[in-house]
Amino acid sequence: MTSLTETTGPLTDPLPALTTRGLGFRWEPSQPMLRFPDLDIPRGEHLFLQGASGSGKSTLLSLLSGMQIPHSGTVSILDTELQRLASSARDRFRADHIGVIFQQFNLVPYLSALANVTLPCRLSPRRRQNTRSDPEKDATELLKLLAIPEDHWQRKVTRLSIGQQQRIAAARALIGAPGIILADEPTSALDTDNRDRFLDLLLGLANERGSSVVFVSHDRGLSSHFHHQIHLGGAS
């Protein structure tokens, strides 16, 4: 496997993966506007987003994923301006181009590990095509690479350990090579060994697939793995 440092040259691509300009958002009209620094991430490069709780990390991810529309400014993912899309088109765009990993409860409890991984390919024909129309094969490869034992693949995901669940979530985010992977504190429920291993695997596989990772964490120690780092302050 390729070594993973910030100096590893990803597939250089002149196109930006992610561009934001003058983003501002508030959940309630009475609240002060959250303002975010402008981002410019070229394709295949990774961003580390660090900030205290309440600094708007999750809000920024909601804006980047198209689940929320900013009150001011623009978000462009892979040269598509998200607020120009209707909400159903944003859902389709998210299925096509964005992989997501949460802190925990990442999986659909009634689907097997394998079915959880192939879920994006069932929602998006594009992600399915990217697996050369064989999501199962791609999923099993990813699960193997992420060291999920084969007898766990058909098992109920609720019976797997947190570390395994997070790695299955990573496989789901990676499958079908989306342009961008949003990871919201995916390692905060893991111990240090598991955390480093998880990060290595995630970034290594993202590099192989040319996906950009936006990684949110309060753990500054991880920032050296990324091409770009941003620190979010409190509400301003």
Added chain:
Amino acid sequence: MNPRLAFSLALASLWHRRRVLTLVCLTLTLSVSLLLGIQYLRTEVRQSFTSTISGTDLIVGARSGQLNLLLYTVFHIGDATNNIRWSTFEKLREDPRIDWLIPISLGDSYRGYRVVATDRNFLEHFRYGQEQPVTLADGEWFSDVFHVVLGAGVARELQHQTGEEVTLSHGGGRTSFSNHEDTPFRITGILEATGTPVDQAVYISLEGMEAMHVGWESGVAIPGRTLTPEKARGMTFAPEAITAAYVGLRNPILTFRLQRALNQSAEEPLSAILPGVALSELWRLMGQFEKALLGITGFVVITSLVGLVAVLLTLQTQRAHEIAVLRATGASTGLVASLHVIECLALALVSCLMAMVVGAALLAGIAPWLLDTYGISLTLRPLNRTEWALLATVPAAAALVGLVPAFGTWRRTRTQGLGEITGQ
């Protein structure tokens, strides 16, 4: 939205929550079984009810309402208002339009069962159901004054065999204090079960009826004036009156003309009724009750569906995580909301299927017992159109109530942030 994905997710989700949902499904199954069962029985009972008597063109009795006449002649409920003279009956016998006549004379009872005095024509011409004749299961039709033939229900209930002697009672009622003790009757035959009121009566000859009432002119037995079987043997008895007569015509087209003629008879006030018309009027009366019953059952189904929604709304909070995951992965609000509707629909379909199985099993199980105990014959048959339509309303209603949680989910997920847990 991707219907195939929605279906497979909904089914996987149902299977995942099968423990809780089994109970809901069971409740729904029971209520649907009840609904379907009552509708089925309604049809069956109606069928069996309207086939209580067939092949008889007219029933003639003393002047009264058609329901009253039908009730006391066919169903042995209530009493005759009056008798018709024997001479009138004899005149009918000579009427060329009439093919056959079955005389019926009522008034006495045997341990609560009606005593019907008639003649051999009853065996030959009476028909029920699909023109089925009455046949003897054991022994033979009465041929002597003091012979009696029992209906299948009477023989079964009282455990009588042919050859036994029984004492008939004067008047109706289960416990009569004046019995025709001097004139015991011997059981010569037992009728085959028909599933009609025929089973619930005993049959003697018109002569027998007359013979046991000799000496009873004042209403009670006057000692010394009643007959003994020995004395009666040598005598002939001509009845003065009978209660009613079943009439079969040579040409049924003349039914209405004869009915009008009889109703306007100048010699004696008579009523002639068409059994089919009277039966359907009676059914209309009873129909109110069974409609109410069906209505109540409908409410039971609605109650189960409300229970289903309550359970689904409770489950909704548990599902917040999975909905967040599905939304983040790119599932539309519509797909997430449709899961509820599909799940409701699937549960209802499973319940309907199980209700049909339960209903069929139950029917197959109790049908022999019902026939044995109550003489009601139920057959297992494919559902008719009305029953299918009734059954189809259940999944339709379930899909409708599924819209309640579906709308809630749709509304919340529209404004949900990435990974945000809603619905708690």
